[in-house]
Amino acid sequence: MILLAIDTSGKDGSIALARAPENARHSSELNILDIVPLEGGTFSAQLVPQIAASLAKHELTKADIGAFAVASGPGSFTGLRVGLAVIKALAEILQKPIVAVSLLEAVARSGQARGRVIAALDAGRGDVYAGIYPIEEAAQMRAERLLTNAELFAEAAREVLVTPEAKLAEAARAAGLQVKQVPLPRSDTIARLGWEKIQKGETISPEDLEANYIRRSDAEIFAKPLK
Numbered sequence: 001m002i003l004l005a006i007d008t009s010g011k012d013g014s015i016a017l018a019r020a021p022e023n024a025r026h027s028s029e030l031n032i033l034d035i036v037p038l039e040g041g042t043f044s045a046q047l048v049p050q051i052a053a054s055l056a057k058h059e060l061t062k063a064d065i066g067a068f069a070v071a072s073g074p075g076s077f078t079g080l081r082v083g084l085a086v087i088k089a090l091a092e093i094l095q096k097p098i099v100a101v102s103l104l105e106a107v108a109r110s111g112q113a114r115g116r117v118i119a120a121l122d123a124g125r126g127d128v129y130a131g132i133y134p135i136e137e138a139a140q141m142r143a144e145r146l147l148t149n150a151e152l153f154a155e156a157a158r159e160v161l162v163t164p165e166a167k168l169a170e171a172a173r174a175a176g177l178q179v180k181q182v183p184l185p186r187s188d189t190i191a192r193l194g195w196e197k198i199q200k201g202e203t204i205s206p207e208d209l210e211a212n213y214i215r216r217s218d219a220e221i222f223a224k225p226l227k
Contacts, residue, residue, distance in 0.1 A: 001066035003030070003198075004051065004090075005191035008083030009075025009103050013038040015047070016187035017054050020066075020195055030195045032188045033058050043082040051086075065096060067203070069194025071187070072100035073212035074121065074129040074144070080211040088206040097203035099194040102212060104144055106185035106193055108133040111162035113180055118159040120152055120168060128152050128168065129214050132159060146215050153177060 005016040017034040034054045038046050055061060070087045073080050091098050108119035114135055121129045123146060130152050131144035147155070149171065156177050163169055164184040172179045197203070 002060060002064045003067050003069060003191055003195060004065050005069035005187045005194055006047065006051075006083050006087065007071035007103070007185070007187040007190050008038065008043045008047070008079040009071045009073055010079065010184065011040040011076070013040065013043060013079065013083070014187040015050055015054060016191045017058065017060075018188070018191040018195070020198075030192055032191065035186060035188050040079070043079055047082065047086045051090075062090065062094060065090070065094060067096055067194070067198055068098045069101055069190050069197075070098065070209070071103050071106070071185075071190050072210070073103060074123070074214040075103060077211075077213060080213070084209055084211055088209055091209075092206040097198070098206065098209050099197040099203055100209060100212070101190045101193045101197070102131065102144065103185065104129060104131040105133060106189045107164060107182065108135065108162055109193065110164075110182040110185055110189065111135075111160065111180040113160045113162065116159050117162045117180075118152070118156050120156075120161060120163040120165065122165045122168060123215060127215070128165075130155065144212070144214055 001020040003018045003020055007013050015036040019031045019033055021029050036050050036054050068087050068091050104119040108117050111117055116134050118132045123129045127146050130147045153175050160178050161172050162180045164182050169179050169181040
């Protein structure tokens with residue numbers, strides 16, 4: 001099965017094309033065929049042509065795609081909307097399932113730590129996006145939230161903090177916290193987590209795919225009340 005994964009949650013993004021083993025839904029093996037970087041600010045112009053080029057490079061067509069994985073947030077409001085709109089359209093046309101992957105979950109898994117970890121991403125304005133995840137444990141994830149740095153450090157006093165943010169990692173270490181700094185996940189990580197979710201049956205339809213913004217947009221925050 002061919003799995004197409006995209007991440008347009010950040011300033012830059014990427015597309016990953018992967019092949020899952022045939023007749024092996026319970027195998028974790030996933031072969032990443034291609035990773036295509038996307039320049040920020042032009043996702044809407046790049047996505048469809050780059051997907052077509054990646055498929056053609058491997059002598060594949062859209063009809064060969066068996067499922068889609070997409071980073072559903074948190075991140076750029078505009079970038080997420082563009083990425084999710086493309087996935088929604090392709091999945092609806094091809095009648096294929098979608099898996100939504102939280103970027104915070106991808107960060108948490110990238111830390112390769114055991115036990116419970118708290119993943120964090122810079123949200124701007126002195127805030128962070130944060131979510132606590134059990135790694136190889138039966139406990140359930142706590143809700144992903146918008147926190148101040150102080151609130152994050154209080155939470156992380158009981159967990160391992162995993163983040164790709166250099167300044168945040170430095171501040172957390174200075175506060176005496178246990179920190180694992182990781183690279184910002186790319187679409188190949190989204191593909192691998194997406195394949196795990198497909199194996200568990202955690203797929204959704206195009207109409208159920210929604211962005212996980214966590215924070216409201218400026219338009220919502222600063223909207224004037226109707227008189």
